[in-house]
Amino acid sequence: xxxxxxxxxxxxxxxxxxxxxxxxxxxxxxxxxxxxxxxxxxxxxxxxxxxxxxxxxxxxxxxxxxxxxxxxxxxxxxxxxxxxxxxxxxxxxxxxxxxxxxxxxxxxxxxxxxxxxxxxxxxxxxxxxxxxxxxxxxxxxxxxxxxxxxxxxxxxxxxxxxxxxxxxxxxxxxxxxxxxxxxxxxxxxxxxxxxxxxxxxxxxxxxxxxxxxxxxxxxxxxxxxxxxxxxxxxxxxxxxxxxxxxxxxxxxxxxxxxxxxxxxxxxxxxxxxxxxxxxxxxxxxxxxxxxxxxxxxxxxxxxxxxxxxxxxxxxxxxxxxxxxxxxxxxxxxxxxxxxxxxxxxxxxxxxxxxxxxxxxxxxxxxxxxxxxxxxxxxxxxxxxxxxxxxxxxxxxxxxxxxxxxxxxxx
Numbered sequence: 001x002x003x004x005x006x007x008x009x010x011x012x013x014x015x016x017x018x019x020x021x022x023x024x025x026x027x028x029x030x031x032x033x034x035x036x037x038x039x040x041x042x043x044x045x046x047x048x049x050x051x052x053x054x055x056x057x058x059x060x061x062x063x064x065x066x067x068x069x070x071x072x073x074x075x076x077x078x079x080x081x082x083x084x085x086x087x088x089x090x091x092x093x094x095x096x097x098x099x100x101x102x103x104x105x106x107x108x109x110x111x112x113x114x115x116x117x118x119x120x121x122x123x124x125x126x127x128x129x130x131x132x133x134x135x136x137x138x139x140x141x142x143x144x145x146x147x148x149x150x151x152x153x154x155x156x157x158x159x160x161x162x163x164x165x166x167x168x169x170x171x172x173x174x175x176x177x178x179x180x181x182x183x184x185x186x187x188x189x190x191x192x193x194x195x196x197x198x199x200x201x202x203x204x205x206x207x208x209x210x211x212x213x214x215x216x217x218x219x220x221x222x223x224x225x226x227x228x229x230x231x232x233x234x235x236x237x238x239x240x241x242x243x244x245x246x247x248x249x250x251x252x253x254x255x256x257x258x259x260x261x262x263x264x265x266x267x268x269x270x271x272x273x274x275x276x277x278x279x280x281x282x283x284x285x286x287x288x289x290x291x292x293x294x295x296x297x298x299x300x301x302x303x304x305x306x307x308x309x310x311x312x313x314x315x316x317x318x319x320x321x322x323x324x325x326x327x328x329x330x331x332x333x334x335x336x337x338x339x340x341x342x343x344x345x346x347x348x349x350x351x352x353x354x355x356x357x358x359x360x361x362x363x364x365x366x367x368x369x370x371x372x373x374x375x376x377x378x379x380x381x382x383x384x385x386x387x388x389x390x391x392x393x394x395x396x397x398x399x400x401x402x403x404x405x406x407x408x409x410x
Contacts, residue, residue, distance in 0.1 A: 029078055034080050034111060035084070036083075037093070037113055039087055039088070039089040039118070046276075050275070050314070056324075058308055063079075071336075083107055109131065110133075112135050119138035120192065124150075132334075134327045135153060141160050156327055158372045159200075160199075170397065180239060186243065187216050190218060190219050238263060239265040253268060257284060265400075271290075273290055275315040278381065285381075291374065319373060330350065334355070371391060377397065
């Protein structure tokens, strides 16, 4: 009888252990659901398709090729499952898609859209729902305040005032060396990004002692910059600055080249750092300045470029592409340190941790990334960072901007 009871007890113990193992196995997630709304169509599509989406795809591929994200809570790597929506470059569609990701798809994490306006639009929703918000393509003077107000939000491309002040400091140095005068002509796209940069620019140019001889905004839907650029050329300003988005950056550069408008300093904003800018203008990119920059000569950068091209078939841009990929490395490390899908704990880790990225160690300060390049320039076929000059790899300014080539030379 005793032996029989012992055998029964042993069977019960084995069954209990098996049941526990089965229960634990059933709790292992099949995937970590990561969603995003991105501009696959509409005016934001070129920027999203160059800067953000390829890096999302590269990161997911590399993580899944390695087996997934390590979750210590279940003792294994778990692959990423992607849920993607087109926000059509529209605020209402972006908000609606994020709401669906949260309430219907119940994704574990949400990646950010492209552009300042859409990041600011979805920010309140991500905050209320408690999702980490990695804003890698949003330039806003509200960023320091929003980093405090929305403790889940992290701002990687700083403020408009930072961007303009760095540019003004760059041209002020040229002026102090007797290379340019005081006259500046500016144009700006009439959306949240362009309006904010133009406002910050007026203040910074005035403080720097520059004379703004032209200051005009143009609608987002503008299809022809010819008349505006002819007006600008007649003023013969030493410095030209366009606070522009990708489609107009291309049009402005086209019109400047067509009319042989070649000021000593030629600056355009978003899109200047894109590889398609060089594809479109060839040798004429030399000396053109723009927002952003990085150090493409660093070994880690060259490795990233190689992987990016192999996975996506295109080169990254020279500003927010590397920042976007580095932010995803940070997100992965934060999840793995927490060891489970716990958004509040991941947010806390992002706030306080130091992360190993291909750009070097990153520790956010008050939810802000402070190692942002603000002024870049095309030099020898690459878009290099030139300001702040304190960042590793900063290059001296190429001055003056070479003349545009004749049609026969293009």
